[in-house]
Amino acid sequence: MDQLLRLPEELLYLWHTHRAEVLLSAGILFAIVRLALHWRSRRTKEILTPPLSPVHVKVSPLLSPKDASTPVPDTKPSPPPKGSKPGPKRVTGSKKTKSRISPKADPAKAQTIRPIIFYFTVGGSTKVYAEKLAESLRSSANRSVLSPHIHDLTDIDYEDFFTTPIRPTPIYSVPFYLLVLPTYNIDTELDTFLSHLQETHHDFRIDTSPLSGLAGYSVFGLGDQQEWPTEQEGFCTQAIEVDKWMARLTGRKRGFPLGLSNTRGNVEEDMWSWGKGVRAVMEDVAIGRGLGEGVRGSGDAVESADEAEDEDDEEESDTRPRKLTTRQNQTSDLEDMKVPIPVDFTTASPNKPTISTQPKPMVPLNSPTHTTLTKQGYTIIGTHSGVKICRWTKSALRGRGSCYKFSFYGIASHLCMEATPSLSCSNKCVFCWRHGTNPVGTTWRWEVDEPGLVFRGMKEGHYRKIGMMRGVPGVRAERFGEAMRIRHCALSLVGEPIFYPHINALLGMLHKEHISSFLVCNAQHPDQLAALGPVTQLYVSIDASNKESLRRIDRPLYRDFWERFQRCMDILRAKRFTHRTVFRLTLVKGFNLEEEAEGYADLVEKALPGFVEVKGVTYCGTSTAAGAGLTMQNVPFYQEVCGFVLALARALERRGLDYGIAAEHAHSCCILLADRGRFFKVPAKPSVSTQALDGKGEVKVVEGEKKWHTLIDYPAFFRCLESGRPFGPEDYVGEPTPEWALWGRGGFDPRDVRVDRKGRPREAVVSGKVEEMGE
Ligand SMILES: Cc1cc2nc3c(=O)[nH]c(=O)nc-3n(C[C@H](O)[C@H](O)[C@H](O)COP(=O)(O)O)c2cc1C
Numbered sequence: 001m002d003q004l005l006r007l008p009e010e011l012l013y014l015w016h017t018h019r020a021e022v023l024l025s026a027g028i029l030f031a032i033v034r035l036a037l038h039w040r041s042r043r044t045k046e047i048l049t050p051p052l053s054p055v056h057v058k059v060s061p062l063l064s065p066k067d068a069s070t071p072v073p074d075t076k077p078s079p080p081p082k083g084s085k086p087g088p089k090r091v092t093g094s095k096k097t098k099s100r101i102s103p104k105a106d107p108a109k110a111q112t113i114r115p116i117i118f119y120f121t122v123g124g125s126t127k128v129y130a131e132k133l134a135e136s137l138r139s140s141a142n143r144s145v146l147s148p149h150i151h152d153l154t155d156i157d158y159e160d161f162f163t164t165p166i167r168p169t170p171i172y173s174v175p176f177y178l179l180v181l182p183t184y185n186i187d188t189e190l191d192t193f194l195s196h197l198q199e200t201h202h203d204f205r206i207d208t209s210p211l212s213g214l215a216g217y218s219v220f221g222l223g224d225q226q227e228w229p230t231e232q233e234g235f236c237t238q239a240i241e242v243d244k245w246m247a248r249l250t251g252r253k254r255g256f257p258l259g260l261s262n263t264r265g266n267v268e269e270d271m272w273s274w275g276k277g278v279r280a281v282m283e284d285v286a287i288g289r290g291l292g293e294g295v296r297g298s299g300d301a302v303e304s305a306d307e308a309e310d311e312d313d314e315e316e317s318d319t320r321p322r323k324l325t326t327r328q329n330q331t332s333d334l335e336d337m338k339v340p341i342p343v344d345f346t347t348a349s350p351n352k353p354t355i356s357t358q359p360k361p362m363v364p365l366n367s368p369t370h371t372t373l374t375k376q377g378y379t380i381i382g383t384h385s386g387v388k389i390c391r392w393t394k395s396a397l398r399g400r401g402s403c404y405k406f407s408f409y410g411i412a413s414h415l416c417m418e419a420t421p422s423l424s425c426s427n428k429c430v431f432c433w434r435h436g437t438n439p440v441g442t443t444w445r446w447e448v449d450e451p452g453l454v455f456r457g458m459k460e461g462h463y464r465k466i467g468m469m470r471g472v473p474g475v476r477a478e479r480f481g482e483a484m485r486i487r488h489c490a491l492s493l494v495g496e497p498i499f500y501p502h503i504n505a506l507l508g509m510l511h512k513e514h515i516s517s518f519l520v521c522n523a524q525h526p527d528q529l530a531a532l533g534p535v536t537q538l539y540v541s542i543d544a545s546n547k548e549s550l551r552r553i554d555r556p557l558y559r560d561f562w563e564r565f566q567r568c569m570d571i572l573r574a575k576r577f578t579h580r581t582v583f584r585l586t587l588v589k590g591f592n593l594e595e596e597a598e599g600y601a602d603l604v605e606k607a608l609p610g611f612v613e614v615k616g617v618t619y620c621g622t623s624t625a626a627g628a629g630l631t632m633q634n635v636p637f638y639q640e641v642c643g644f645v646l647a648l649a650r651a652l653e654r655r656g657l658d659y660g661i662a663a664e665h666a667h668s669c670c671i672l673l674a675d676r677g678r679f680f681k682v683p684a685k686p687s688v689s690t691q692a693l694d695g696k697g698e699v700k701v702v703e704g705e706k707k708w709h710t711l712i713d714y715p716a717f718f719r720c721l722e723s724g725r726p727f728g729p730e731d732y733v734g735e736p737t738p739e740w741a742l743w744g745r746g747g748f749d750p751r752d753v754r755v756d757r758k759g760r761p762r763e764a765v766v767s768g769k770v771e772e773m774g775e
């Protein structure tokens with residue numbers, strides 16, 4: 001104990017006697033450690049720095065002035081000797097080396113794109129087109145999209161290009177593959193190429209997407225449509241196959257839709273527009289925009305609605321996030337679907353009294369409503385408008401058919417924008433998807449956005465959504481190109497468009513840009529209906545034929561709803577001279593289908609619309625729908641809709657009204673009656689090929705024979721409008737309705753391919769329940 005107490009004293013003594021030596025040793029030790037650390041860090045740097053060579057000396061790729069004009073010498077590995085064709089890939093037992101370009105490379109950050117063109121030819125024509133493409137890309141090359149390299153597929157080793165991406169020159173550039181391919185139904189090298197792609201994808205030792213290091217890819221196919229008229233019959237099948245395998249190998253980096261061209265047509269023109277699109281995408285990637293929102297590899301979220309569309313592409317869907325539930329999958333045309341989705345539109349609690357009298361935004365930016373709608377694929381514009389592309393637009397982009405508006409009125413769905421300037425409504429229809437959760441009101445009590453803002457927002461939102469489709473499997477380049485010019489606008493998405501105080505100004509803006517307008521209203525706003533200016537086609541939803549039924553189905557907010565409804569009928573009757581008026585009947589079994597044909601005929605007699613569209617309600621089975629009293633039992637079979645239409649036609653006849661059943665679109669359970677007096681007539685020209693159908697919808701006309709004319713002459717509508725003179729619906733009646741759309745023919749455009757959910761072709765359904773959602 002005593003010794004322990006003396007320890008501090010002894011330590012102090014030692015320090016005083018030896019402190020010089022202690023301090024010196026500590027200093028030397030510190031210096032040694034510092035020197036060692038310094039020496040280690042220098043070694044590490046040297047290891048990480050590549051040896052200087054002429055290739056790596058480039059300080060910045062963008063400072064190289066030569067590259068813009070001078071094609072960089074090709075660094076592809078020397079071609080294998082001719083004759084040594086790459087056969088099916090051999091399994092060597094060792095794991096393949098990883099891609100020379102990291103598959104994880106983020107193309108959104110790519111600065112320099114090296115287009116690499118591959119072609120295959122037997123007769124020589126594809127080579128000529130591929131070289132022309134190379135020439136045009138070369139002439140527009142710059143620092144970010146370099147001059148292309150071009151390869152004959154028979155000259156390269158597939159392992160060098162299609163097992164891992166080729167390392168392009170300069171080293172910092174990222175390759176973008178362009179494949180220009182014919183199709184041969186005989187054995188050619190293309191079969192070997194396809195086997196290589198397939199085997200690479202299935203090789204368990206290789207990443208399933210080993211080409212994901214590419215900045216993107218696109219395929220252009222050439223085929224002979226005279227011999228192989230449709231894809232089912234073999235038109236361009238090998239290009240289509242290559243496109244699919246490339247999608248899998250690249251992790252869905254289709255930069256631009258597959259282009260297909262008929263060698264009997266204008267290949268150069270087709271290739272020019274495809275090449276232009278591809279070029280624009282490469283520029284986008286080069287400036288860091290990636291492949292576009294929604295395209296895998298772009299880094300952006302894939303849009304939910306687009307996911308559902310890919311369900312039918314079995315193979316490709318394996319790399320994609322989980323598919324949507326049935327309910328989400330079927331939320332395309334919400335207004336027409338009239339089925340509830342639990343969306344909270346309420347921006348203020350209904351129980352709390354509102355203190356402020358200041359108008360508020362209908363759908364505030366950070367509200368749950370805004371978030372939910374955005375997630376569902378809506379673009380919310382300003383504070384009360386919305387736009388969304390419907391499933392038919394996507395279907396038309398993929399050559400799988402347009403909605404009934406194409407069969408009846410000549411509107412190709414990929415040229416049509418669906419929007420609403422008012423998400424609010426004055427009804428709470430039992431079959432409305434917004435049931436119980438939407439902003440409702442009898443007067444406009446929200447902020448009002450200026451029509452210019454609404455119009456610009458609609459267009460921007462629509463084009464952005466179309467742009468997202470460019471990497472989606474099956475989208476056709478020519479339709480994608482066409483879709484970039486809106487031709488029609490359906491103001492029917494959801495809500496009540498004429499509720500918007502500036503609806504006429506908005507319509508004026510649409511028409512000024514030669515966008516036709518289809519406006520659907522709910523027959524509850526007679527004053528606004530009376531004040532409505534020109535519209536290409538004016539719809540009124542007729543959900544019931546008598547007061548009680550209307551109360552039960554539409555559950556209107558107005559106490560004088562029936563009087564309002566009746567006034568709208570009178571206004572519509574007067575407007576039939578200035579507007580193309582349409583009744584839209586949505587049939588709900590157990591609500592408004594049975595015994596109501598007579599009542600509906602009375603309403604037709606009252607308003608004398610030009611057309612009556614009858615449509616079976618569609619249902620997708622949510623608990624909210626069930627809560628509203630709707631089940632699958634309320635969805636009528638197509639035969640029941642047909643039966644109703646026949647009963648209605650007879651009821652109209654009994655009243656001396658000259659309406660006939662003009663057309664049908666069985667696929668969407670929709671049938672059209674039309675006023676014979678105005679729309680059943682002798683065609684103006686003895687023989688007609690309908691313009692709206694690109695000359696392919698031939699209508700055989702016998703001298704003096706009357707034909708249905710339900711199509712619209714859109715240019716004539718704009719001419720009438722711009723003339724400043726009064727005009728009526730008869731002034732812009734289009735050419736005869738195509739034969740395939742007439743009553744009894746099913747109404748599916750024969751040039752498109754009907755597919756089931758797995759993407760397999762199938763026969764048109766002319767009976768049975770409608771199994772798909774949409775208009
Ligand atoms: C024997 C033969 C078979 C063909 N098979 C198809 C076919 O199945 N589908 C198709 O769309 N085109 C087919 N074609 C048309 C070619 O794809 C088309 O003519 C192409 O432009 C030929 O390209 P090339 O001259 O570069 O070889 C075939 C042509 C030939 C000569």
Ligand code: SF4
Pocket residue numbers: 335338425426427428429431432433434494495496522554
């Ligand atoms: S009228 Fe209103 S409540 Fe009825 S279906 Fe249309 S948006 Fe829904």
